[in-house]
Amino acid sequence: MTEVDAIILGMGVGGEEIAERLADAGLRVLGVDGGLVGGECPYWGCIPSKMMIRAANLIADARRLEGIGGFVQVTPDWAPVASRIRSEATDDWDDKVAVERFTGKGGTFVRGRGKLAGPGRVEVDGVTYTATRAVVVATGGAPVIPPIEGLAGTPYWTNREAIATETAPSSLIVLGGGAIGVELGQVFARFGTAVTIVEGAGRLLPAEEPEASEIVHQALAEDDIRIRVGARAVKVAHDGQNFTLTLDDGTTETAEKLLVAVGRKAQMADLGLETVGIDPSGHAIPVDGHMRAGDKLWAVGDVTGHGQFTHVAMYQAAVTVRDILGEPGPPTDYRALPRVTFTDPEVGAVGMTEQQARDAGLSVHVGITQIPTSARGWIYGDGNEGIVKLVIDTDRDLLVGATVAAPSGGETMGALAVAVYAEVKVTSMRNMMYAYPTFYRAIEDALRHIT
Numbered sequence: 001m002t003e004v005d006a007i008i009l010g011m012g013v014g015g016e017e018i019a020e021r022l023a024d025a026g027l028r029v030l031g032v033d034g035g036l037v038g039g040e041c042p043y044w045g046c047i048p049s050k051m052m053i054r055a056a057n058l059i060a061d062a063r064r065l066e067g068i069g070g071f072v073q074v075t076p077d078w079a080p081v082a083s084r085i086r087s088e089a090t091d092d093w094d095d096k097v098a099v100e101r102f103t104g105k106g107g108t109f110v111r112g113r114g115k116l117a118g119p120g121r122v123e124v125d126g127v128t129y130t131a132t133r134a135v136v137v138a139t140g141g142a143p144v145i146p147p148i149e150g151l152a153g154t155p156y157w158t159n160r161e162a163i164a165t166e167t168a169p170s171s172l173i174v175l176g177g178g179a180i181g182v183e184l185g186q187v188f189a190r191f192g193t194a195v196t197i198v199e200g201a202g203r204l205l206p207a208e209e210p211e212a213s214e215i216v217h218q219a220l221a222e223d224d225i226r227i228r229v230g231a232r233a234v235k236v237a238h239d240g241q242n243f244t245l246t247l248d249d250g251t252t253e254t255a256e257k258l259l260v261a262v263g264r265k266a267q268m269a270d271l272g273l274e275t276v277g278i279d280p281s282g283h284a285i286p287v288d289g290h291m292r293a294g295d296k297l298w299a300v301g302d303v304t305g306h307g308q309f310t311h312v313a314m315y316q317a318a319v320t321v322r323d324i325l326g327e328p329g330p331p332t333d334y335r336a337l338p339r340v341t342f343t344d345p346e347v348g349a350v351g352m353t354e355q356q357a358r359d360a361g362l363s364v365h366v367g368i369t370q371i372p373t374s375a376r377g378w379i380y381g382d383g384n385e386g387i388v389k390l391v392i393d394t395d396r397d398l399l400v401g402a403t404v405a406a407p408s409g410g411e412t413m414g415a416l417a418v419a420v421y422a423e424v425k426v427t428s429m430r431n432m433m434y435a436y437p438t439f440y441r442a443i444e445d446a447l448r449h450i451t
Ligand SMILES: Cc1cc2nc3c(=O)[nH]c(=O)nc-3n(C[C@H](O)[C@H](O)[C@H](O)COP(=O)(O)OP(=O)(O)OC[C@H]3O[C@@H](n4cnc5c(N)ncnc54)[C@H](O)[C@@H]3O)c2cc1C
Pocket: 009, 010, 011, 012, 013, 014, 015, 032, 033, 034, 035, 036, 037, 038, 039, 040, 041, 044, 045, 046, 047, 049, 050, 112, 113, 114, 115, 138, 139, 140, 141, 159, 180, 270, 271, 300, 301, 302, 303, 307, 308, 309, 310, 311, 312, 313
């Protein structure tokens, strides 16, 4: 069948959701993927990395027992982590279940790399498929590999090799102190790997609040991670056993493995975008509030440049499905975009940072409280480092952003995401009750410290 109602190019997080929901609605749907149905998140991203983090955090918690409730001798072992990633998370990188779920709904699946071939048309391996109603581009992104002298051709890791490794290396340099760098750096350190993180910006997690960066920096240093911020690699060498990175100050770092984690970007050049009037030299596919990218054309997920997160792709998928089916619904709204970096402590954030709010010309006031001074933080003991930071637009009496760096910080942030999204007045937040002694009760204290 080369004519269908809808073609979904890229069956990752966003594409798979759209394909299944349109098939459920009775449309003839063709799904195309050159890799695994499900995409980066279940096979090399969110899910396996969070399994690694769960294991690493249990090791850290076991060590925290001393002085609180006993003593545990911990022997980290990577084998069960690697085994769980194979058996539970990825089915040994086999997408049979996902493909069958889609075809079981009546969808048609073609494995291959596709590209647009004009409005309503997608070409895969020389065959052109036509969609009468919709083409959706959901092709995600790929790791950025910086043009550092000597790097190309060395056996460096991206997230894929780091997730698939069957052993924790003896030593690891992580290039990039963003989400992947700090999460996986902490994991491997807790399994005994000597980790060095090299971050080009002046602090780890440079997109988040500086207070959060400092807490994560401190926590990683306590895990014995060497942290080089404001440092750029100018040369990479591999001697068959070890990598040596030369930094711009002339110093060197050496390790068995090198993980490149300096960001991901859409592969715009490979998608045939010029055939539908979209500039392939851009960073992302421009979309409107209903995810439309052109005539009968939609785009979702990482390829749209609205935040590289699974929940963004899923949210956009819901908007797209509604629009294709002609159902009413609000356009996309990114005011309350949440993100969580799953270090220990976690960094949960929503909406604007203080700097973003100031740059937007808002009348900004900020409230900060320290988690260790809260009742729950004090009870928690070792590992309780953290803050709640609130960014208020005083003209409107509204919370426009918040960060919770704390144990389970992502969960506590959830309450603040509701406040940002629903525009709960700060005065109302001050007057409500906060259960004692919870982590989220620290929000009340942060509200008291708004200056
Ligand atoms: C290590 C890591 C950890 C992460 N952790 C989290 C997390 O905890 N929380 C979170 O929210 N996000 C996390 N992310 C980000 C998340 O994985 C992505 O935002 C999400 O997968 C994006 O979904 P997508 O549908 O846009 O693209 P993808 O999931 O990347 O899927 C794109 C699909 O398109 C296919 N494709 C690409 N080009 C073509 C083509 N030309 N033809 C056919 N098929 C094609 C690919 O094979 C792939 O299956 C993490 C990412 C990484 C790398």
